[in-house]
Amino acid sequence: MAENRSDKLRRLVAVQRHLEQMAENELSETARQRRELATTIDVVADAMGSAKPLHAMFSGHYASQLGRLAQKDQMLEGIQQVHEARVLKERAKGDRLAEHMKDARALEERAAADDAIYDLIDQHVMLGAPASGKLDPS
Numbered sequence: 001m002a003e004n005r006s007d008k009l010r011r012l013v014a015v016q017r018h019l020e021q022m023a024e025n026e027l028s029e030t031a032r033q034r035r036e037l038a039t040t041i042d043v044v045a046d047a048m049g050s051a052k053p054l055h056a057m058f059s060g061h062y063a064s065q066l067g068r069l070a071q072k073d074q075m076l077e078g079i080q081q082v083h084e085a086r087v088l089k090e091r092a093k094g095d096r097l098a099e100h101m102k103d104a105r106a107l108e109e110r111a112a113a114d115d116a117i118y119d120l121i122d123q124h125v126m127l128g129a130p131a132s133g134k135l136d137p138s
Helices: 005-048 053-057 059-126
Strands: none
Touching: 005 059
């Protein structure tokens, strides 16, 4: 059986939605990493601001660690923005494909209805029935 256009588009929509979900998962993972990093930054900042003598000895180390963490956060922020843009792009593609699928299905349904009408007309003509009841001799 030949596959119609709407079925092909339906499969493409399913694939596109899967790609969209993968992009959302990557975005979610990056957001999770940023939350964990923010917690670590808070811990290091608290240690830097601590009045305890032990923490004061490591203030230089904490400062450099805080700098590295801030750089990592900036990097993750850029990655997160890329993932957000990808999610929007994949979603837009999926929505467009879904619209094309609906349009194709409507055209197929209309063609099927037209074919059914043509079949009825062909059957009527094949039976040799008169076009009007006025021609009936009875």
